[in-house]
Amino acid sequence: MVVLAIIMAVSAVVITSQGSFNKTLILANTAYDIALTIRSTQSFGIGSRSRVSAINTGYGVHIEEGNSFTFFADTLPAAVCDRPDCNPGNYLYEGGGEFVNTYTLGNGITIDDFCVDDETRPCGHTSLDIVFVRPNPDAFIHADGSSAASYARVCLVVVSPQGGEKYVSASKSGQIIANAPSCP
Secondary structure, three states, X not given: OHHHHHHHHHHHHHHHHHHHHHHHHHHHHHHHHHHHXXXXXXXXXXXXXXXXXXXXXXXXXXXXXXXXXXXXXXXXXXXXXXXXXXXXXXXXXXXXXHEEEEEEOOOOOEEEEEEEOOOOOOOOOOEEEEEEEOOEEEEEEXXXXXXXXXXXXXXXXXXXXXXXXXXEEXXXXXXXXXXXXXXX
């Protein structure tokens, strides 16, 4: 009986620990997936890809709070010059013809907030656009659908419904961190 009680106690500890470990692992993997998607966007943007007869198209991600975000080609408005180094786009997601793909986060995980390096309003923005345009690996980071200000750094707060949060950071210089220590 004593041996059976010990085995049951050890099994209960292992089973409950496994559940919390899985929750933590799923949240960490989702943060890495978001960072890899931003890195993929960077590769598309600095590569020489054309989209719908537009040359040197920039690529970006459009993020709003929730469980999905959009990968897009920055083709609107079209370039007004006829030089090969003239890029289309305005560094913002305009919808429609710019849409490439939607990424949906699973397991109830959401992007709860994003913070930028703005002293007056660092967090609580409604949308975020991170765009990469050839030939420069630097990112164009804009919040709330406005191209008036470009930020040097952004941090996404990724939250699990079981508790816990991870931070994904991207900077203007192109550095992307999947497990940032915190948001500003």
